[in-house]
Amino acid sequence: DQQVKQNSPSLSVQEGRISILNCDYTNSMFDYFLWYKKYPAEGPTFLISISSIKDKNEDGRFTVFLNKSAKHLSLHIVPSQPGDSAVYFCAASDEGSQGNLIFGKGTKLSVKP
Amino acid sequence: DSGVTQTPKHLITATGQRVTLRCSPRSGDLSVYWYQQSLDQGLQFLIQYYNGEERAKGNILERFSAQQFPDLHSELNLSSLELGDSALYFCASSEAHNQPQHFGDGTRLSIL
Helix, strand or coil: CHHHHCCCEEEEEEECCCEEEEEEECCCCCCCEEEECCCCCCCEEEEEEEEEEEEEEEEEEEEEEEEECCCCEEEEECCHHHHHCCEEEEEEHHHHHHHEEEEECCCCEEECC | CCCCCCCCCEEECCCCCCCCEEEEECCCCCCCEEEEHHHHHHHCEEEEECEEEEEEECCCCCCEEEEECCCCCCCEEEECCCCCCCCEEEEECCCCCCCCCCCCCCCEEEEE
């Protein structure tokens, strides 16, 4: 069973607009969440993280929102740029797992000029 | 550049063979993690080492083993290879378990 789900395999957005990527999880023990970006032939690149004691974390154009009651998190990219086109992975871990990450299957974002 | 180095980038071998994948973590990182990414699966956690000791195991087959050496580099050994072992294998490192993991570019393993 998938503990971390990214239900949209793909998303297309116009340059300059907002991109919203969504992620749902089922394990209530998860307390640390991360977003990674992946280009072809490269490893995942860390973007932003959030711990369960917060509901929002911001870093430049990237903001992650966490709704613990809904077991849902989202990544907002504003404004979107063509260079943001990549596969985005949501990941989660819990304190007892020593940090090993459970990944969603990814959402492919295409930002059109 | 994440600072995590994986070698080789590509590996082609036959069923029944044994291979070793190598990972050098970022300078200062004590934790090393191995993940497998197959075509129809997302990234799956295999095993974690911290300062030379195994800390956590995920969905790692008994045919697979790993170790972390005193200089903190790690090796993942895959034996009695099967066609289904064809995948991308990623290594990641972090300062501690509650810190972001930084990934290498992976080793693509193809079993013929």
